[in-house]
Amino acid sequence: QVQLQESGPGLVKPSQTLSLTCTVSGDSISSGGNYWNWIRQHPGEGLEWIGYISYSGRTDYNPSLRSRVTISVDMSKSQFSLKLTSVTAADTAVYYCAKDQGFGWLFDWGQGTLVTVSS
Amino acid sequence: EIVLTQSPGTLSLSPGERATLSCRASQSVASIYLAWYQQKPGQAPRLLIYRTSSRASGIPDRFSGSGSGTDFTLTISRLEPEDFAVYFCQHYGSSPIFTFGPGTKLDI
Numbered sequence: 001q002v003q004l005q006e007s008g009p010g011l012v013k014p015s016q017t018l019s020l021t022c023t024v025s026g027d028s029i030s031s032g033g034n035y036w037n038w039i040r041q042h043p044g045e046g047l048e049w050i051g052y053i054s055y056s057g058r059t060d061y062n063p064s065l066r067s068r069v070t071i072s073v074d075m076s077k078s079q080f081s082l083k084l085t086s087v088t089a090a091d092t093a094v095y096y097c098a099k100d101q102g103f104g105w106l107f108d109w110g111q112g113t114l115v116t117v118s119s
Numbered sequence: 120e121i122v123l124t125q126s127p128g129t130l131s132l133s134p135g136e137r138a139t140l141s142c143r144a145s146q147s148v149a150s151i152y153l154a155w156y157q158q159k160p161g162q163a164p165r166l167l168i169y170r171t172s173s174r175a176s177g178i179p180d181r182f183s184g185s186g187s188g189t190d191f192t193l194t195i196s197r198l199e200p201e202d203f204a205v206y207f208c209q210h211y212g213s214s215p216i217f218t219f220g221p222g223t224k225l226d227i
Contacts (some may be wrong), residue, residue, distance in 0.1 A: 003184045006186075018187065037218070045221075046207065046219055046220070046221045046222050047164065047207060047209075047219040048163050048219070049215050049216060049217035049218065049219070052216065060216055062215040063215060064215075096163055096164075098163075103169070104151070104154070104169075104211030104217075105154040105166055105169040105170075105211065106154075106156075106164070106166060106173060106209075106217075107166045107176075109163035109164060109165075109213070110163065111162075111163055119186055
């Protein structure tokens with residue numbers, strides 16, 4: 001059974017870069033057909049898809065965040081990462097990593113990590 | 120971009136009752152790309168339904184999904200205490216790849 005675990009700083013200063021890592025266990029991050037996603041949820045609100053990196057290294061991002069987002073993968077560590085630049089208080093959210101097997105739904109999720117943007 | 124709206128925003132029911140949650144898309148979508156999730160406080164969303172009507176592994180059969188085109192429904196036939204949560208619908212498309220509805224809170 002695949003498990004995903006987010007890690008990274010819980011507090012980031014405005015204008016700095018938010019960096020999170022998702023560690024994958026129970027599955028190969030390079031397995032064909034898998035798409036590794038980042039999703040966030042502002043406090044008390046709905047879900048916003050940030051982007052994904054595919055098993056082949058292809059990325060796609062939400063147009064609303066595209067200019068600030070980079071998702072990368074480190075296969076040797078079975079991890080994929082999120083970088084979000086120039087953060088503001090509006091980026092305060094719980095950040096989730098999740099797996100799509102290429103079918104268009106997200107069965108496996110990490111537990112989420114709260115990132116607060118504040119000076 | 121597909122925009123999903125959900126109604127009602129909050130649904131207040133009692134255990135044993137039937138719940139009907141609605142998800143409407145801003146344009147017609149393929150039913151294979153419509154999913155539903157349940158989220159409880161402090162937890163990650165859990166996939167309930169995919170392809171409009173297929174139950175995910177481990178999901179009780181009191182949960183069912185239906186719909187086509189722009190109108191989709193999640194039905195919980197007889198509410199159990201553990202079903203009181205927030206429910207999101209989700210579409211898989213393009214730019215952005217995943218879009219979510221704003222959620223329906225199912226309250227006791």
